[in-house]
Amino acid sequence: MIVCVCVCVCVCVCVQGPALEKAVSAFRCVCGEDGVSLGEAVRQQHGRDESVHRCCPPDVVVFPRCVEEVSALAKICHRYDLPIIPFGTGTGLEGGVSALNGGVCFSLRNMDQVLDLHQEDFDVTVEPGVTRKALNAHLRHTGLWFPVDPGADASLCGMAATSASGTNAVRYGTMRENVLNLEVVLADGTVVHTAGKGRRPRKTSAGYNLTNLFVGSEGTLGIITKTTLRLYGIPEATVSAVCSFPSVQAAVDSTVQVLQAGVPIARIEFLDDVMIDACNRYNSLSYPVTPTLFLEFHGTESSLDEQISTTEEISGANGGSDFQWARDAETRERLWKARHDAWYAALALRPGCPLVGHVGDGNFHCLTVLDPSDSDEVQRVHLFTERLARRALAMDGTCTGEHGVGLGKRALLCEEMGPMTMEVMRSLKHTLDPKNLMNPGKIL
Amino acid sequence: MIVCVCVCVCVCVCVQGPALEKAVSAFRCVCGEDGVSLGEAVRQQHGRDESVHRCCPPDVVVFPRCVEEVSALAKICHRYDLPIIPFGTGTGLEGGVSALNGGVCFSLRNMDQVLDLHQEDFDVTVEPGVTRKALNAHLRHTGLWFPVDPGADASLCGMAATSASGTNAVRYGTMRENVLNLEVVLADGTVVHTAGKGRRPRKTSAGYNLTNLFVGSEGTLGIITKTTLRLYGIPEATVSAVCSFPSVQAAVDSTVQVLQAGVPIARIEFLDDVMIDACNRYNSLSYPVTPTLFLEFHGTESSLDEQISTTEEISGANGGSDFQWARDAETRERLWKARHDAWYAALALRPGCPLVGHVGDGNFHCLTVLDPSDSDEVQRVHLFTERLARRALAMDGTCTGEHGVGLGKRALLCEEMGPMTMEVMRSLKHTLDPKNLMNPGKIL
Known part of the structure; x- marks a missing residue:
């Protein structure tokens, strides 16, 4: 959560x-x-x-x-x-x-080269100034794409540093699953390649997995100066859909059942009634103000038909209604715009507290909108978000599914991990950065 | 490779x-x-x-x-x-x-409990005495399974320790992608939980990824005493196939094209002519003695039809022939037996050197059969395997795609990683195990 x-x-x-x-x-x-x-x-x-x-x-x-x-x-x-x-x-x-x-x-914006594209091997290496949209524009004519999409047009090396994910993670994984190698400058200026210089094995069991130690380290262990990424074939066809549900439970049950049925869904996003209301107002839309799933299917034309009919059947059995389907790119984009603008829609919503979730990964964003100059309100929101995170921890979850720890989650991280695990993290940090120069005060 | x-x-x-x-x-x-x-x-x-x-x-x-x-x-x-x-x-x-x-x-064989099965969340926690076959037997009536399959009926915690993978990795990933949390006893007896005690988030960005630091550490950083694993729904239908090719290149081209076409293939295994010959002899089979792909498709009945027709078309265009299909469990098992017995078939083959590969991951096993009491032969094989691994390194690959480093790959690991990266690995080892007591002499 x-x-x-x-x-x-x-x-x-x-x-x-x-x-x-x-x-x-x-x-x-x-x-x-x-x-x-x-x-x-x-x-x-x-x-x-x-x-x-x-x-x-x-x-x-x-x-x-x-x-x-x-x-x-x-x-x-x-x-x-x-x-x-x-x-x-x-x-x-x-x-x-x-x-x-x-x-x-x-x-690192001046280091913006796309390097070493290997189309047959489905991999590419990028410098830190390359954003995900820039990479996908570069790949336009290759039939390949990089699917991890945190919403913002972030730097891909930054996405590696923060272990970013987003709406497509349920199908394609997060940065953890999609980084093959990193070039990292350590605190003392040493340059290391986490999987060896120039290597790009799809699969390896060669020594300690340094790549995934640096993915998500948020700049506290080193500066990522190159990232080698897995690429995917652009799906033959894409269909998007929106479906309304009578309750949060009905939407969640549908999600679990769709996954259990083995539907290889590409995105499955939950918006609560407050969020849908805000999106309607922000984009002048008229979705029913009720818990809603936004869905996307990738595949061949005929496999999509099957995915869609299974999903429709499951959703219908859970009381889902008002299905809207979009097949061509323009209609799909219009349909998803509501979801993509959720952050900005939420900012326009006050008071209120909407919920939007990558429900296929069991991972939710709760957006509270506050006036930072009102110290009373700030304090109330702080207490609320702590309660919310502790509720997630009480359900065996994590206080941060996507955005990392940074400043905001340091105390909660200690609760989540326990003192011994934190001690291991601190000892690794001290080993790689004994002077505590790398992005000090973050994570730990 | x-x-x-x-x-x-x-x-x-x-x-x-x-x-x-x-x-x-x-x-x-x-x-x-x-x-x-x-x-x-x-x-x-x-x-x-x-x-x-x-x-x-x-x-x-x-x-x-x-x-x-x-x-x-x-x-x-x-x-x-x-x-x-x-x-x-x-x-x-x-x-x-x-x-x-x-x-x-x-x-660790006496610690053999399957703990905390969460069917709705697709996860389970196991002790180190639980093997993959024992877990799948335990899951028999749940509709779920754990797909990582290195061939041997290994302990799941041992599979985590060695970052095991196998034939299903092209579809389901390796242990790296499927371990959610580990309980580890460090060299001084401290017990840590890599993602926090009892946690099982599908997705997290909470601090350093300790889970994947211990996955593949081969017992050199600690003793894994519990592993929390992702589970998958058992596919509605499974179809296996064997196809013969006129050349290695034709089989490899087919593989690349099948993946590029987005066929969500579950297994795609390459056997060279020497290996097929050995399998024929070992199991009294009569496959054409030529480069061969063993394939498996998981999905719904109708999605399988489409996967199969795409694969047949691509294989045919590359000169593939003698397609054999198997739909029921017994025929599939008979068909795959040749592949599963490759290791033992190779042992019966001497002199000779067959090749068998998880070709969907670009990862091959080359099996050489030698008489360990013949020091001349041992030396020749040693020189050969070093040349082979260096060939893989020259192609940006790894010297060990699956089996870890152990004793045999230590020198090659240094070549693969370079001195700076090795130094980082050594410093991490020293931090977690300053007395060098944990499985000394392995990896580093």
Whole structure:
């Protein structure tokens, strides 16, 4: 279960002083005048993401152009004990780019090459400036695509760093299942390849799975400078659907039964009545204001017919009604727009608290909309989101299915994992980053 | 690419002495007289797996009955600096259970409970004595199954420890994708739960992915005492097939095209002409002696028709012929028997060197049959397997797709990963096991 809005008070500390000045001179030697910015606006822009976490700007932002520059910059930070905060697109939702202790933001947008596309082997390697939409545009004429879709047009290396997933995960898995190799610059500037340089095995049992140690490490173990990804064939046909249900339980029962029936559904998204109401208002739509499933099927024409009829039968038996189907791309897009705009629809909704869920993975977003200047309300929301997360933990679940830990979930992570498991995580962090320079204050 | 037989010279060292005597007394206090064995036969039996690696028996074998006993035994080993070698079913192929430095074998066969089956959530937790066949027998009446199938009836916790996969991986993934949580006893006896105690989230981004750090760690980081697994619905229908091809290239091209066409094939296995010949002889069969694919399709009746017709069309276009189909369980079993017996068929084949591959994952076993008492032959095979693995590395691949590193692949692992990545692995090992007691001499 995921709680999108979570409140956390943090104190921003800047590094400043002569160490920073010397470091900045050294940064300029590495990536030129244009590659180093001390400007207030640039720093502010790199100190926040799309969450409610307060902006903590870094002391300086650097714009390396290649892994060698990233490594050289990291070495300088290591020498002067400056924190390093990697920055992709700033679309995170847990405050992961906040420069709590000041330090140096590594903006990786200038490293934006799609490298080593192997069509026959279904894999590709990308630099951190490449977003998922940019990759899919690049792949347009190959018949291949990368399906992991967290909603935002995030950097793929950032998605690896935060273990992103999204609506397609029920069919295609999350970043955990789709990253084959990573190039990572460690805190001391060492460059490592988690599966060996240039390797891209679909399957391997060669030593410790370092790839999945860095996937989801949120910049606290190193800076991801290349990601090798699995690709998939674009499905021959796609059909989307919306179905209304008399109750939350009916929608959930349908989901479980569709999965049990082995329907290889590509997306199955739940919206509660409050969310549907907000989406209707935001997009001038007229869906029945009742618990609703948004669905998508990928496959061949005839396999879709079967998937659809099974799903219709199960949904009907659970009281599902008002089925709407969309086969062509334009109608599908219009249909899904309501779901995709859920975040913005929720922002327009106040007071209220809608629920939207990747229900095929048992993973929900509860969106609370608050006025951050009202400290009473902030406190109430904070208590509510903590109760909600603890409810998930009491059901053997997790406090964060998708957005990572960042700032907002650190206390809950300790409850989820227990002291011994946290100690193992801390010891791994200390081994790879003994000076605690990599994105300090996040996760742990 | 996988090389099954690999030769490695090792020197067995026993611990002996007063430390061992004291430890054995302490072991008996923990798990009773029956739970501790010093007998020669028992030790020999626990010092080897199914590979050609020489048997290095442990000094003593203990048979704990619960995680508390495992922890207590590990604490004793830690106090007396005794190596710990976890033992499941001994079906490994890289010498992973060899007690190179003597020490204490932890046989986990008495911990054989299937725990916490959640049918609606498609998950189950098992102790290390539960094998994959035992689990599937237990699940018989639930409509669910666990599909990862390395051939041997291995312990599921052992399969997690070695990151096992097998014929179904192209559809269902390997252990990496199917383990949700692990209970692990560390070298000092600490018990940790990689995803938090009792948790079983289908999807999580809560902190470092410790689960996948321990999956594939081959007992070198801790002893796995519980594994929580994803389950799948048993497919409505299954169809198996065999098809002959005029060349290796034609069989490989068919495979790539079937995957590109998005056929959700459950198994696609390649056997070269030497292997088919051996299988024919071993099982008195009469398959054409030519490169061959064994296939399996899972789904609904009508989706199977479509999968089959697409596959037939693609195979035909690549010169595939002599299609044989099997729909009922008995005929399917007869058809697959040839493939399942490949290992034993190969043992009966000498001289010769057949190839059998999980071609959907780009992963091959090359089986060489040798006389271990002929040192010249051993040396020749050793040089051959090294060349073969280096050929895989030169193609961006891995030296070990499935069987882990164990003893046989340590040198090649260094070539595959490079010095920096190996250094990271070593530092993680040192952090979790500073005394190097956990299965020493394996992987690193």
